[in-house]
Amino acid sequence: xEDQKPQEQAPxxxxxxxxxxxxxxxxxxxxxKNWLVESILVTLFCCLPFGIAGIVNxxxxxxxxxxxxxxxxxxxxxxxxxxxxxxxxxxxxxxxLYILFFVVLGLGGAMMGNYR
Amino acid sequence: MKLLYILGSIVLLSLVVIYYKFNPExxxxxxxxxxxxxxxxxxxxxxxxRAIHALLHLNVxxxxxxxxxxxxSLPLLAVQxxxxxxAYFTNQNMVLGFWYNPNTPKIIFVIVMLFWIARNLPYTPFxxxxx
Numbered sequence: 001x002e003d004q005k006p007q008e009q010a011p012x013x014x015x016x017x018x019x020x021x022x023x024x025x026x027x028x029x030x031x032x033k034n035w036l037v038e039s040i041l042v043t044l045f046c047c048l049p050f051g052i053a054g055i056v057n058x059x060x061x062x063x064x065x066x067x068x069x070x071x072x073x074x075x076x077x078x079x080x081x082x083x084x085x086x087x088x089x090x091x092x093x094x095x096x097l098y099i100l101f102f103v104v105l106g107l108g109g110a111m112m113g114n115y116r
Numbered sequence: 117m118k119l120l121y122i123l124g125s126i127v128l129l130s131l132v133v134i135y136y137k138f139n140p141e142x143x144x145x146x147x148x149x150x151x152x153x154x155x156x157x158x159x160x161x162x163x164x165x166r167a168i169h170a171l172l173h174l175n176v177x178x179x180x181x182x183x184x185x186x187x188x189s190l191p192l193l194a195v196q197x198x199x200x201x202x203a204y205f206t207n208q209n210m211v212l213g214f215w216y217n218p219n220t221p222k223i224i225f226v227i228v229m230l231f232w233i234a235r236n237l238p239y240t241p242f243x244x245x246x247x
Binding site: 030031034036037040043044045048049051052055056058059061062063065066094095097098099102 | 150
């Protein structure tokens with residue numbers, strides 16, 4: 001594996017930076033991650049509408065990439081990732097807080113029982 | 117990365133056991149959606165916990181009653197999971213082109229919004245969608 005690395009790092013035939021390779025569609029660049037599946041999961045399982053923002057940004061990623069706007073697609077990808085992660089962690093946070101609250105109340109109730 | 121996968125599957129497995137054993141309709145230690153708690157409206161994800169409980173008991177019809185969109189999205193998510201697993205185990209870089217079609221997120225967005233609105237309408241054909 002190690003001796004193959006230099007070949008992987010310098011693919012020849014690489015177009016000059018910032019230039020669309022001739023005769024190739026904008027699909028020459030792979031689309032940046034659009035977070036669509038993750039946003040759907042957040043929308044359906046995290047109970048919070050943050051996933052919707054993720055889906056909207058996923059739409060931006062795909063349409064901008066199809067239009068050849070690679071920088072715009074990458075910005076939309078970053079935004080989609082941000083919203084999806086916010087939704088994911090807020091969902092987990094609410095769940096953990098809820099369970100902590102439940103445990104604390106339960107322990108409090110048990111302790112109260114001893115005092116009586 | 118491998119540790120993350122192992123940890124993730126442990127968490128997932130314990131969640132499956134919890135959601136199989138306890139019915140969210142009966143036990144109150146399951147977190148309630150803040151959107152539903154404070155606005156008394158259903159969001160697109162409301163009913164998911166009960167739907168998962170029903171699905172784990174192989175009661176698809178009951179699960180559809182709790183959250184139709186969740187049940188309908190499962191085949192799609194299963195395809196994605198399968199392709200991810202295939203890519204992971206064969207070390208291939210496999211991406212489903214379907215997700216990168218410019219129309220896919222728009223259609224999904226419209227479906228989710230329509231579902232969100234429809235399940236909050238108090239009229240007969242739509243109230244079946246409520247959680």
